[in-house]
Structures are given as structure tokens and as C-alpha cells.
Amino acid sequence: MRILLVNKFHYLKGGSEKYYFELGNLLKEKGHEVAYFSMKDPKNICTGEKEYFVEPIDLNNGSKLKALDVIYSKENYKKMQEALDDFKPDIVHLNNFQRQLSESIIEPILKRKIPIVFTAHDVQAVCPAIVMLDKEKNICEKCIGGKYNNCIKNNCIKNSKLKSVLGAIEGKYYRKRNIYTKKIDYIITPSEFYKNKMVEDGIPENKIESIHNFINLKDYNLKTENNEYGLYVGRLSKEKGILNLIEAFSKLQDKKLYIAGEGPEKEKIEEIIKNKNLQSNIIMLGYLKQEDVKEYIRKASFIIVPSVWYENCPYSILETQAIGKAVIGADIGGIPELVKDNENGLVYRYDDVDELKNKIEILFENKELTDKFANNAKKYAENNYNKEIYYKKIMKIYKQVLNYKS
Numbered sequence: 001m002r003i004l005l006v007n008k009f010h011y012l013k014g015g016s017e018k019y020y021f022e023l024g025n026l027l028k029e030k031g032h033e034v035a036y037f038s039m040k041d042p043k044n045i046c047t048g049e050k051e052y053f054v055e056p057i058d059l060n061n062g063s064k065l066k067a068l069d070v071i072y073s074k075e076n077y078k079k080m081q082e083a084l085d086d087f088k089p090d091i092v093h094l095n096n097f098q099r100q101l102s103e104s105i106i107e108p109i110l111k112r113k114i115p116i117v118f119t120a121h122d123v124q125a126v127c128p129a130i131v132m133l134d135k136e137k138n139i140c141e142k143c144i145g146g147k148y149n150n151c152i153k154n155n156c157i158k159n160s161k162l163k164s165v166l167g168a169i170e171g172k173y174y175r176k177r178n179i180y181t182k183k184i185d186y187i188i189t190p191s192e193f194y195k196n197k198m199v200e201d202g203i204p205e206n207k208i209e210s211i212h213n214f215i216n217l218k219d220y221n222l223k224t225e226n227n228e229y230g231l232y233v234g235r236l237s238k239e240k241g242i243l244n245l246i247e248a249f250s251k252l253q254d255k256k257l258y259i260a261g262e263g264p265e266k267e268k269i270e271e272i273i274k275n276k277n278l279q280s281n282i283i284m285l286g287y288l289k290q291e292d293v294k295e296y297i298r299k300a301s302f303i304i305v306p307s308v309w310y311e312n313c314p315y316s317i318l319e320t321q322a323i324g325k326a327v328i329g330a331d332i333g334g335i336p337e338l339v340k341d342n343e344n345g346l347v348y349r350y351d352d353v354d355e356l357k358n359k360i361e362i363l364f365e366n367k368e369l370t371d372k373f374a375n376n377a378k379k380y381a382e383n384n385y386n387k388e389i390y391y392k393k394i395m396k397i398y399k400q401v402l403n404y405k406s
Contacts, residue, residue: 001035001398004089008100010038011055013043015315016096017331019213021045023093023394026214026387037080039100046250052083057100070166071100071173080105083114091398094184095119099265103115103174106183117399118180119188121312125180126201129156131135132310135236139309144201146175165251180199188394189336197310209397212338213313214390217382220322224374226367229256230328230360231300233293233316236263241306241330243269248306248357250276255257255364258300260285260293294323297333301370302363311335314348322381326373328359344377 003164007020011193013277024034024047032400035050054076057069072148084092092109109116120406125128128144128151134140135154140366148168149154154295159162174180178205180187187208189195195210202233230249236259246269249257259282266284273282288296298305308331317327317338330350341347346362348355363370 001027001089001091002035002087002089003027003059003398004035004037004083004092005095005401006037006092006097006101006105007095008039008097009041009141010036010051011041011043011400014121015213015312016119016261018315019119019121020095021214022214024049026391035089037083037101037105050087052079052378054079054088054101068157070102071170073102073104075103077108079107084108084114089114090402092116096121098124098174103177103179106179109237110183113405115185115398115405116183117186117188117236117397117401118184118200119190119193121190123194123197123310125174125203126170127151128218129226130163131239132197132357133239135159137308143171144197144204146172148172149221149290156264165171185404187398191311191337192335193342194309195314209393211390212384213315213318214387215315215318215322215381215385215389217322217385220294220319221379222294222323224324225299226301227299228364229258229300230364231260231301231303232294233260233288234304234305234314235301236261236265238265239307240370241308243272244308244351244353244356245304245306246278246282248360249282250278250279251354251357252360252364255281257282257304258282260296261286262287268373283330294319297323297325300325302328302345302373304355304356305335305339306350306359307335309333310386313338318381318385322376322385324374324378326363326370326377328356328357328363329331340376343382345373360367 005020005024007016009017028035037052040053092114109147122130123132128148133142148171151164151168155161155164157167187211190213192210194377198208199205231244236242242265273279297320302325303316307330312332315390320327327339327345329335329347331347333349336347339345348358
């Protein structure tokens with residue numbers, strides 16, 4: 001089978017890109033031919049396969065006229081035509097394509113009657129701002145059902161009127177063109193939560209399937225230690241709940257927290273640590289390479305995922321469980337689908353700092369329980385994030401849409 005994988009970024013930027021490359025590797029491993037369609041960028045990874053690149057669209061620094069390409073791009077339309085005629089795929093598998101690649105890439109695929117599968121790594125189909133948060137970073141569902149004027153009214157996209165208008169227009173355009181309801185043949189969501197949000201928005205349930213992401217378990221088969229610290233890995237931003245986590249640890253005595261990551265809240269976190277004399281308890285590690293992250297997970301007591309927004313299927317949880325460590329996770333988005341309370345970790349009310357503090361204390365003070373959760377986490381990863389299981393599911397979907405188009 002020949003599969004064209006599409007994603008707007010062709011370097012490791014986030015979860016979508018990790019999935020995009022890992023899926024390509026898995027399909028190649030199973031004997032399929034794979035090609036990639038993305039934007040040009042100096043950071044792009046050479047895969048050794050056919051790669052088709054369009055000119056990048058930078059919504060932060062580009063012209064207002066160029067910004068209209070987020071709605072429709074003639075260049076991207078032509079480039080997709082060329083890619084399809086050259087590679088002749090049996091399936092086109094979309095990942096993050098909205099905005100920079102735009103809906104324009106879909107028309108040439110439809111004209112050639114090639115099936116389209118789409119993995120929804122975020123909820124842009126529901127929310128033009130993608131994250132379902134208002135300007136104050138509180139949960140917001142006002143745009144569900146196509147009520148995109150709320151995005152403009154509240155300047156939801158980076159507090160910019162222009163970007164919010166473009167986002168709302170794009171959302172209305174996709175809705176009018178039935179991109180998700182009719183033109184895409186099948187949608188995969190990495191969490192049941194995201195599937196439910198898309199159904200709530202009006203996308204037919206029978207064309208969406210929830211399948212958690214997969215990882216190469218061999219890469220995480222590491223000998224573990226317990227060096228008596230909690231670990232946070234991720235972006236230092238309000239929606240990730242990092243400030244709640246800092247507050248929870250400030251109420252604990254002599255407990256260590258390591259923080260790996262960068263982000264807009266870094267200076268505020270450093271100021272809190274200094275003002276509360278937490279320098280010996282909370283250690284900022286900055287940005288870490290993947291191998292270094294795995295090393296810190298391997299030696300941690302547990303990791304904490306304190307998000308206050310609708311997470312999908314965080315790779316940080318998959319990777320932690322595959323290594324064999326417990327997770328304390330907020331009860332929001334897709335997190336509780338992965339962290340089973342009192343089985344492979346602990347779950348707490350996402351906006352309750354005191355409950356988070358209590359859960360942290362429980363795992364620090366009960367090593368036997370922490371070890372039990374860790375062992376269960378590893379077994380859970382082996383049974384649920386296995387690439388062989390994922391391959392069978394994805395091939396079933398591919399064959400289903402091929403039969404539908406034939």
C-alpha cells in the first residue's frame with residue numbers, strides 16, 4: 001500500500017509530529033511505501049523517502065495578504081496535485097493540516113477519488129483557537145456548534161483581532177464545505193474525550209474512532225530507580241497547570257520537584273521559587289533532549305501531569321508508563337483514559353491544588369503503593385500502546401475506506 005502522510009511541520013515540534021514520523025516508520029517497517037507532504041523549514045528531518053514541501057506560512061511575521069492562504073492556497077493546491085500524480089498514493093493520511101496547509105490540499109485528493117483519513121491531534125475542528133480556552137486560560141466551549149463569532153468577539157487567537165477573524169472565517173469555511181462531515185472519509189481521535197467533543201460539534205459518530213497513540217516500547221525498556229523526586233515534563237504555560245503544581249509543592253515539606261521544559265511562565269515560576277525560598281525543593285532543568293528526559297523519568301518517583309485544559313493523549317504519560325513509573329494526572333480531557341485512579345496512578349480534580357498536594361504526599365510516603373502503580377503502569381503500556389496493536393487497527397481503517405471508495 002502507498003500512503004501519503006501529511007502534516008504542516010516536518011520536524012519534531014510536538015505530539016502530532018512525533019505521531020507523523022512514528023506512523024511513517026511503522027508503515028515502512030510493515031512493507032508499505034510512504035511519502036511525506038509538509039512545509040519547507042531549515043529544521044526539517046530527512047526521512048530518505050519522497051518528500052513534497054510547500055512554502056511556509058508564518059502567521060506571526062507574514063503579510064496580511066499572505067495570511068489569507070490559511071483559507072485557501074493555490075500554490076498548495078498545485079503542489080498537492082504534483083505529489084499525488086508523482087507518488088500515486090492509495091491513501092492520504094492527514095495530521096495537522098489546517099491553517100498553514102489549508103483545505104486547498106483536499107480538493108486534488110477528492111478529484112482523484114483517493115480516500116482521506118485524518119488523525120485529529122487537537123480540537124481545531126471545534127475551536128478556532130485550537131485549545132478551547134478563553135483569554136484568561138479558562139475552559140471555553142462557546143464555539144461548539146459553529147458559533148465562531150465568539151472567537152472574534154473575545155480575540156481568542158493570541159489576543160489578535162486579525163488572527164481571530166481569520167480563525168473564525170476558516171472555521172466557517174470548513175463547516176460550509178463539509179470538510180470534517182463529508183470530505184474526510186474517516187477521523188481518528190487519540191482520546192475518547194476528543195471524539196465526544198467532535199460528535200457534540202456535529203460530526204457523525206460513525207466516521208470517528210478513538211485510538212490511543214502508540215510508541216515503540218523497546219525504546220522505553222529501561223531499568224528504573226527511585227531517587228525520591230516528582231517530575232514535570234512539558235511546556236511552562238498556564239494551561240499546563242504548572243503554577244498549580246508549584247503551589248502544591250510549596251505546601252509540602254522537604255519534597256523535591258524537577259521541572260523539565262521552557263515556556264512563557266518560566267520567569268514567574270523562578271520568581272515564586274525565589275520569593276518562597278524553594279530553591280532546594282524545586283529544580284528547574286530547562287529544555288532537555290529526549291534521551292535526557294527518559295533518564296529523569298527513569299529515576300523519578302512519579303511524574304505529574306497537572307493540566308487545566310483539555311489534553312488529548314499526552315505522550316509524556318505514554319512514555320512514563322512504558323518506562324514503568326506512576327503518574328498523578330488531572331481529571332481533564334483524555335488524561336483519565338490513560339491514568340487509571342488507584343491502578344496505575346492517581347487522579348485528582350484538575351483545579352484543586354490541595355487535592356493535588358494530598359496525592360503527591362500519598363506517593364512520596366507510600367513506596368509500596370508507588371511501586372505497585374509503577375508495575376501496573378508498565379503492564380498497561382504494553383497492553384495498550386503496542387505498535388503491533390495499533391498497526392492492526394490502522395490497517396482495518398485503511399481497508400475500510402478503500403472499500404468505501406471502490
